[in-house]
Amino acid sequence: MGKIELQNITYVYGKGAPYEIKALDDVSLTFEEGKIIGLIGHTGSGKSTLVQLLNGLIRPDAGKVLLDGKDIWQEPKKIRDVRFKVGLVMQYPEYQLFDETVWKDIAFGPRNMGMSDEEVKKAVTEAASFAGVKEKHFNKSPFDLSGGQKRRAALAGVIAMRPSVLVLDEPAAGLDPGARRRILTRIKDYQRQSGTTVIIVSHSMEDMAMYCDSVVVMNHGKVTMTGTPAQVFSRADELIAQGLDVPAITKVARALKDEGVDIGLDIYTVNFAAHRLFGGDGIEG
C-alpha cells in the first residue's frame, strides 16, 4: 500500500486567461512504495502543484493520478477518502493548529474519519509518540507550545490518520541545524517502522542527500531527473543550470578530482567523502 503513480499529468492555472500558466506539462512518474522520496526544483518549478494533485486538492486537466493502481478521480465523491490515505503536511504547518488542546488538535483527523473513541485514543497516542509530542503537553493549548513543539504537533495530526502516503512540504524550513536533524530523523524512523511512502519537498540539497532514498528533480513543469542521491547529485552542472545546487561536499569531490585525488563524483554526504578518502566513519544514509 502507498504506491502513487502519475500518468501524463497536465495542470494549467488560469486556463483561457491572458496569464495562463502550464504548471505541469505531461508529467509521468512513479513514487516507489515504502521509500523516502525527495522532490526538488526551484520556486515555480511545479512542485507544490504536484503535491496538491497527490491527495486530490486539485484535479488534473489531463492525465491520471493512481493510488495503489486506482484512479483517485474515478469517483469524485469519494475524493475525501483519498485525503485520508495521502496525508499532506503543508509548509509551516504550525500555523494550521486551531483546536483548544493539543490532544483535540491531533484527534481532529481521526475523528473526521469516523474512528471510535478507543481507536482515536490509540491513533493519537501513537502519532504523538512518533512525532515527539510529550504527554504532558496534551492538555495545553497548542498556542502555548514553542515553534518546534507546534510543528511536531501538526505533524502528529497528519500521522494520526495513518496515511499510506505522507507528503511533507519543507518540514524543516526555518529550523536550526539541530532541530532540522531531529525532525528529519523522526520522519525517517517513522517511515522505517510504518512502511509509509514519504515524499519530502525541500530546498535543502544537504538534507535531501542525507535522508532520501531517491530524488526527483523538477523544472518548468517537467520531471528532469530521477535517481538515487548519488546519481542525481553527480550531475551537478545540470542541477545548477536548473537554479538548484549540489551539497558543498559534492563540489569538494569534484575539485578533488581536478587535484588528482579521485574519490568519485557521486559523493553527497561528509561521512561518505571521509569514508572514500581514508575509510573513516562508514557510510550513512
Place this chain on the structure above:
Amino acid sequence: MSAIIKAEHLSFAYQGDEDTAPVQALKDVSFEIEEGSFVAILGHNGCGKSTLAKLLCMILSPDEGRLYINGRDMTAENIEEKDVYDARRRVGMVFQNPDNQLVATIVEEDVAFGCENLGIPSEKIRRRVDEALETVGMTKYARHATHRLSGGQKQRIAIAGVLAMRRKCIIFDESTAMLDPGGRKEVMDTICRLNREEGITVIHITHYMNEATMADRVLVMNEGSVIMDGTPSEVFSRADELWAAGLDVPQTTELLWKMKEAGYNVRLDIFDPEECAMEIARAISEKR
C-alpha cells in the same frame, strides 16, 4: 571606523502571565558593530537572535544595559522621541517571509511605501526608488505586479524598500530561510554587494553556515548570551563547541575536521570547496 551600534550588558525578558514565569531571552550581551561591516549572527531557535534584532532596531527596549546607535545612548533617561526616530532611521530590517512584507501591488509602489510614510517629496522618492531598484538589480521589474515575482525577487524588493529609506544599517532576520537555492544566491549576492559597494552595515541572522562564511565576523549566540565572536575562520574551527550549541559547521570544515581526527595535518578554516580540495590533496601527499 566608528561603531554604528554599541551594546553594553543588554538584558531582556519576555513577561509571563499569572501561571508562567518570565522568559529571560537575553543575558548581559555586549558587542560593537563597526560601520560598514558585515556581521553574521548564528544560534539555534530560541537562543535570542530575533530578540536581539528587535532591540537593535528599537522595536523592543532592553530591561537592563545600554544601547548606543551612532554614538547616542538610546537607553538614556533624557532621550527624546526625536532622537529615537532619528536612530530608527538608521537601522532597517528585512524579515523572513517574502510574502509578509510587501504592501503594494506594483513593485515601484512597494519600494516607495516607506519613503511616502516619511513624508519625502515625491520627486525625491522617484529618484530614490529608481536608485534602489537599480542597486538590487530589479529595474526592469519596476512596473510588474509584486505577487508574480519569485521569492528571491520579492526579498530584493523588500531590500530596495529599506534602501530607498536610506538606512545605513540593515538587519536581515533569516531573510533567506524560505528561498530556493537560486533565490538564496540572488539575495546573498545582493547583500554582499550592498555591503562592499554601498558601504551598508549588514547584520545577517541565518541558519545557513555557508552564508555566515561570507561575513567579516560571526557572533554565535546560545541561551541568550554571545558565546563566540570572531572571524568565520576563528569561529568555525571550533567545530566541537558549535555542535554542542546545536549548530553546524560548513561541510568543508566538517570533512577537514574528520581528516584531522584521522591524523592528517590540515587547516580547519577553509570554506571554499576548491581550496578545501587543494588542502586535502596537499595533506594526503604530505602523509604518503
